[in-house]
Amino acid sequence: MSGQSSGRLYCTDLEGPVTKNDNAAELASAIIPDGGEFFRRVSLYDDYLAEVVQMPGYRAGDTLRLILPFMMAHGLTQERMREFSAEGILMVPGADQVLRGIAERGPAYIISTSYCQYVRAVCGAIGFPPSQSFCTKVDLSDFDIPESEVGAVREQVGRILARDPIDIPAGAQGIDDLSPEDQATVEDLDLLFWEEMPELSVYMVVEEVRPIGGPEKATSIRRAAEREGVPMDQVMYVGDSITDVDAFRTVRREGGIAVSFNGNRWAVEEADLAIVSPRADPVLPLATAFLAGGRDSVMGRNWSGGTGDAIAVWMTEADVEEVVSRSEAERKQVRGEEIGRLG
Known part of the structure; x- marks a missing residue:
């Protein structure tokens, strides 16, 4: 061509x-209960990490790897991912x-x-x-989520949805530019994604996928x-x-x-x-x-x-x-x- x-x-x-x-947002919405709002909250956290604090090693768009364990815990497979992606273009x-x-x-x-x-x-x-x-x-066929981890990962969706979406002010340069409520949200998400989730074997998909x-x-x-x-x-x-x-x-x-x-x-x-x-x-x-x-x-x-x-x-x-x-x-x-x- x-x-x-x-x-x-x-x-x-x-x-x-x-x-x-937005294929990833639509996929999350289809797979996870209230997945659209879940994706939005993780996406705002992604914006904060990538452009506000510029977390070393973190790239804008890494939402696509952070959400994978949660979609796998709700039954996403390689075949379903392929089928869904061909629908509704x-x-x-x-x-x-x-x-x-x-x-x-x-x-x-x-x-x-x-x-x-x-x-x-x-x-x-x-x-x-x-x-x-x-x-x-x-390729989700390269990864597995043990049955023992499914419930624990699903529970974290509710934890993320329980907090309001982060509001990033124009020109924000650090956590101190956020409201006290949003600072608490960021600290909880930091704990979840960078300390608690890495203890699970399913976190391997986050470590290996490179958006x-x-x-x-x-x-x-x-x-x-x-x-x-x-x-x-x-x-x-x-x-x-x-x-x-x-x-x-x-x-x-x-x-x-x-x-x-x-x-x-x-x-x-x-x-x-x-x-x-x-x-x-x-x-x-x-x-x-x-x-x-x-x-x-x-x-x-x-x-x-x-x-x-x-x-x-x-x-x-x-x-x-x-x-x-x-x-x-x-x-x-x-x-x-x-x-x-x-x-």
Whole structure:
């Protein structure tokens, strides 16, 4: 599917810029009672660890490994994970045509924190080569949860749900910036995930699964660029969330272009360009121009598409708070309130 090499590379996140789903959140919701709220609380804790205190060795998106023992305790298997991931794929309007159009013009890759079962299912649905994707590998048939641990792990779901979701203030830099209630929640989650859970044999799945988030996304972009023989200053990356922050920073530092598509605050604040749109259409002319002429051919131009329902803002010229507000509102409109509010 990849087009003739242009000497440049297009990379995109999957969930957000291409699909509406949050596969891990939806999987947790289907497997665990009140699993959507459970996932939300762990995801907020993930945001706190990755970007507020920057816990050594922790990556944005590690939610996907932290939740695995709980889903296994509620009966998740490798086969069920594969089957569920192929069900209910929801595309951002126009995104499949946009991605295929870009791939006809130059090399294109999906760089996703999502479980590979979901990424492969989407690739199959839209005719995109899975060999041009990076994703979180997990094979649950390699792990086991003893019957003696099932009840104890299930009980911890209630423990997490008993506390209110963490509220992370804008600009927070440490635990002291949280409310006293949220500080107590963080301390309890620290105890659970880093002291109590490691005592269980099922915790091996947490130790061995390595989500493609944070710096792993940046590394995956480098690997894609090396595979295509493209320098990093000739890379465009499109993302929408906290898992894309390291990728955005790396691409920008190297001289490429970082684009937020209906991004949350984490993404918008790190992007060169923020696109806010109910459809993926504005991405195609932007990526086409970049693949043809590089950074200079796209900088400063209006990429909103002229339809009136989309905006594209260069962040050097923007009111950040206004763009964040509009982008997060569109994100929730396109993906739904529950998924749109996740980090």
